[in-house]
Amino acid sequence: MDFSFTPEQDMLRTQARSFLDKRTDGATWKELAGLGWTGASVPEAQGGAGLGFLEEAIVFEELGRALYSGPYFATVGLALPALAAAPELLTRVASGDLAATLAWREPAGSASLAALDGLLTEARCVKDRWLLSGAKHLVPDAGTVHAFVVLARTTADPPGGPSGPALFLVERNGDRPVVAVADTVDATRPLGQLTLDDDEGTLLVAPSAIAEVMARTRARALTALALEAVGIASQALALGVGHAKTREQFGKPIGVYQAVSHKLADIYAETELARSLAYWAAWCVAERTPDADLAALAAKAYAAEAAVGACERSIQVHGGMGFTWDHPLQRYYKRALWIESFEGSGAAHRAEIARAILDDDGAEAGPSGRMVRSRWTV
Amino acid sequence: MDLTDGPEEAAFRTTLRTWLEENVPDELRRFRGWNDRAAELGREWSKALHDAGYAGLTWPRAYGGAGLPWSYQATYLEEVARAEAPPHMGVIGLGMAGPTIMSHGSAEQKARYLPKILSAEEIWCQGFSEPGSGSDLASVRTRAELRGDVFVVDGQKVWSSFAHVADQCILLTRTATGGDKHDGLTYLIVDMHSPGVEVRPLRQITGEAEFNEIFFTGVEVPKANLLGAIGEGWRVAMTTLLHERGTFGFALSGALEVAVRKLVALVRDRAKDDTLVRDRAAREWIELQALKYTNYRGLASLKRTGVPGPEGSVAKLRWSEANQRLTKLAIEIIGQEAQVIDGDAVAAYWRYQQLRSRGNTIEAGTSEVLRNIIAERVLGLPRGR
Numbered sequence: 001m002d003f004s005f006t007p008e009q010d011m012l013r014t015q016a017r018s019f020l021d022k023r024t025d026g027a028t029w030k031e032l033a034g035l036g037w038t039g040a041s042v043p044e045a046q047g048g049a050g051l052g053f054l055e056e057a058i059v060f061e062e063l064g065r066a067l068y069s070g071p072y073f074a075t076v077g078l079a080l081p082a083l084a085a086a087p088e089l090l091t092r093v094a095s096g097d098l099a100a101t102l103a104w105r106e107p108a109g110s111a112s113l114a115a116l117d118g119l120l121t122e123a124r125c126v127k128d129r130w131l132l133s134g135a136k137h138l139v140p141d142a143g144t145v146h147a148f149v150v151l152a153r154t155t156a157d158p159p160g161g162p163s164g165p166a167l168f169l170v171e172r173n174g175d176r177p178v179v180a181v182a183d184t185v186d187a188t189r190p191l192g193q194l195t196l197d198d199d200e201g202t203l204l205v206a207p208s209a210i211a212e213v214m215a216r217t218r219a220r221a222l223t224a225l226a227l228e229a230v231g232i233a234s235q236a237l238a239l240g241v242g243h244a245k246t247r248e249q250f251g252k253p254i255g256v257y258q259a260v261s262h263k264l265a266d267i268y269a270e271t272e273l274a275r276s277l278a279y280w281a282a283w284c285v286a287e288r289t290p291d292a293d294l295a296a297l298a299a300k301a302y303a304a305e306a307a308v309g310a311c312e313r314s315i316q317v318h319g320g321m322g323f324t325w326d327h328p329l330q331r332y333y334k335r336a337l338w339i340e341s342f343e344g345s346g347a348a349h350r351a352e353i354a355r356a357i358l359d360d361d362g363a364e365a366g367p368s369g370r371m372v373r374s375r376w377t378v
Numbered sequence: 379m380d381l382t383d384g385p386e387e388a389a390f391r392t393t394l395r396t397w398l399e400e401n402v403p404d405e406l407r408r409f410r411g412w413n414d415r416a417a418e419l420g421r422e423w424s425k426a427l428h429d430a431g432y433a434g435l436t437w438p439r440a441y442g443g444a445g446l447p448w449s450y451q452a453t454y455l456e457e458v459a460r461a462e463a464p465p466h467m468g469v470i471g472l473g474m475a476g477p478t479i480m481s482h483g484s485a486e487q488k489a490r491y492l493p494k495i496l497s498a499e500e501i502w503c504q505g506f507s508e509p510g511s512g513s514d515l516a517s518v519r520t521r522a523e524l525r526g527d528v529f530v531v532d533g534q535k536v537w538s539s540f541a542h543v544a545d546q547c548i549l550l551t552r553t554a555t556g557g558d559k560h561d562g563l564t565y566l567i568v569d570m571h572s573p574g575v576e577v578r579p580l581r582q583i584t585g586e587a588e589f590n591e592i593f594f595t596g597v598e599v600p601k602a603n604l605l606g607a608i609g610e611g612w613r614v615a616m617t618t619l620l621h622e623r624g625t626f627g628f629a630l631s632g633a634l635e636v637a638v639r640k641l642v643a644l645v646r647d648r649a650k651d652d653t654l655v656r657d658r659a660a661r662e663w664i665e666l667q668a669l670k671y672t673n674y675r676g677l678a679s680l681k682r683t684g685v686p687g688p689e690g691s692v693a694k695l696r697w698s699e700a701n702q703r704l705t706k707l708a709i710e711i712i713g714q715e716a717q718v719i720d721g722d723a724v725a726a727y728w729r730y731q732q733l734r735s736r737g738n739t740i741e742a743g744t745s746e747v748l749r750n751i752i753a754e755r756v757l758g759l760p761r762g763r
Contacts, residue, residue, distance in 0.1 A: 001381065001677070003379060279379075350664070357663055
């Protein structure tokens with residue numbers, strides 16, 4: 001039992017924090033690739049660092065703390081498991097030539113990454129080319145990526161071909177496919193609409209492997225956001241503590257008043273618990289343990305609420321200043337709300353955990369498509 | 379990072395689990411506190427733990443301990459809690475008095491006291507809190523006056539576990555008044571069988587008496603029982619309290635794991651279709667995982683630095699609130715039946731746990747003091763006092 005990072009992983013964190021602290025104007029995708037972050041888990045043969053999810057976990061947390069606005073979560077958190085189907089795509093991710101996102105939700109469809117039924121987006125095979133048609137919405141970072149990993153249902157055309165949900169890569173080429181970026185509360189991570197009209201795609205994941213890849217994508221994505229949320233909560237706390245130490249009222253720094261200091265202590269306690277859950281989930285995802293799905297749900301449910309709560313209390317500690325557009329807290333708060341809304345609220349995640357621990361048929365009911373082991377009845 | 383037991387840790391856990399299954403006396407199974415009967419059996423049970431090698435796991439070999447890493451103590455606490463087995467009755471000797479004597483005691487004191495702590499021949503209690511001195515520990519008023527070769531002790535201590543069965547007491551006394559109140563404190567070892575020591579059980583909200591008041595009237599304590607120098611009591615007491623928080627969190631998360639397991643069974647039985655209850659139960663399951671892994675992170679930093687980190691304060695703070703919420707949820711599920719004392723065993727269990735949980739946010743550092751510790755020592759906020 002050793003719940004600590006290695007000295008090399010600690011160095012990665014130190015390096016990431018000092019780099020991001022200096023780049024308050026934001027870092028470019030190429031710079032992130034140059035630091036080895038985009039290819040952290042890409043095999044060395046594809047130009048990556050050959051490391052794993054624990055290293056990516058450190059980057060997610062630090063990018064959250066810095067409120068990084070590029071497509072790292074979209075590419076590494078959402079698209080990477082599908083992109084791994086094609087080694088040359090991993091090479092492009094590692095070199096910084098490819099940023100991608102996942103387009104899985106449909107206007108009338110489920111929010112869940114694991115829901116594969118009822119897809120309206122179709123992929124049909126015409127003379128060895130896959131042509132995709134349909135609409136995807138709430139696509140993270142749709143405006144800034146080079147390509148989309150699209151979840152679509154293959155038609156049995158030609159007969160005998162693969163039939164069912166599958167993942168395709170659709171590269172952006174001029175004005176195709178059509179992308180409309182929405183004004184988003186969190187302006188640092190806009191959501192967009194994708195309209196496909198016989199746009200060509202490359203098959204990445206066939207129907208036979210889709211459930212496994214989407215379940216793995218889901219655990220990665222939820223854990224990545226839990227880690228980002230920990231970074232956000234930490235920064236909200238740091239801002240609150242900094243303010244409480246320097247702001248004076250009634251002749252004293254407001255941090256001496258327990259109505260203020262205990263609020264900050266509560267943020268600290270919740271952030272540390274969220275951190276423990278997020279690191280646990282990261283380890284489960286890295287090791288692909290059977291409890292990775294539940295750990296990811298628990299971490300995302302808890303850390304997102306902790307981050308939202310941390311920002312709300314920090315805003316309160318800042319008084320009127322915390323309510324202004326110019327103060328950075330509002331941006332952290334909006335990212336925390338973005339994360340909380342992703343793929344279901346904490347209540348939705350807890351309902352899923354409740355099925356696993358309370359219902360005898362929880363194993364079948366797990367929407368992740370994988371067996372939830374009965375040992376989770378504690 | 380590796381969140382599984384290594385081969386040696388796994389073997390230790392398996393052996394201990396089997397040993398507990400086979401050796402806990404029937405009357406002490408489903409342990410829920412040292413009532414009179416449990417206390418009668420407690421010494422024998424503690425000796426058995428010692429004979430099996432489970433007392434003083436992290437104590438240095440030179441002092442008769444096993445010299446094992448902290449992770450073994452963590453595993454031990456988890457497994458004892460998991461089995462609902464009673465702990466070693468000498469927890470105050472093993473976890474607080476012993477380490478303090480190792481740090482500040484003379485060679486004679488170490489030889490005199492440490493072996494009997496391990497073997498449970500002597501049970502210890504702690505005389506820190508007073509009626510007028512709870513969170514503000516430095517304000518103790520129990521007087522110790524040096525007259526020749528003895529200190530004469532007069533005063534009153536309160537909230538002392540095990541005092542009714544204890545042989546020795548670590549006692550924080552005042553030897554000087556005026557000046558900084560921290561400087562006038564002196565740390566003594568007091569034989570609880572000395573003339574002038576009177577123990578009165580303190581009946582608590584549950585109706586039981588786990589704690590005691592201790593009255594000292596003209597008690598003569600040999601000068602040789604001084605731990606540290608006269609006036610250095612505060613520094614010595616801080617060593618004691620540091621050790622209180624070491625791996626204590628594992629006993630808490632272990633107990634919470636048992637409570638969550640029982641809550642899950644209760645919900646399955648009686649409230650399986652209640653959406654609100656399901657949400658609250660899932661919340662407590664998540665909180666348990668969070669506390670458990672926070673303890674493991676604390677253990678890693680303890681291993682690295684040798685000093686318990688802030689994780690201990692966080693774990694105690696959040697555990698106490700979790701245990702209060704969880705037990706409250708359970709009696710809500712049971713309903714008004716939980717109000718009847720002669721009700722069924724399930725109701726009796728939760729009624730006791732719910733009332734007992736109200737002490738959790740007060741004992742071993744109130745939640746307010748823990749928040750102060752986090753605010754001042756971890757976050758570096760200015761002191762309010």
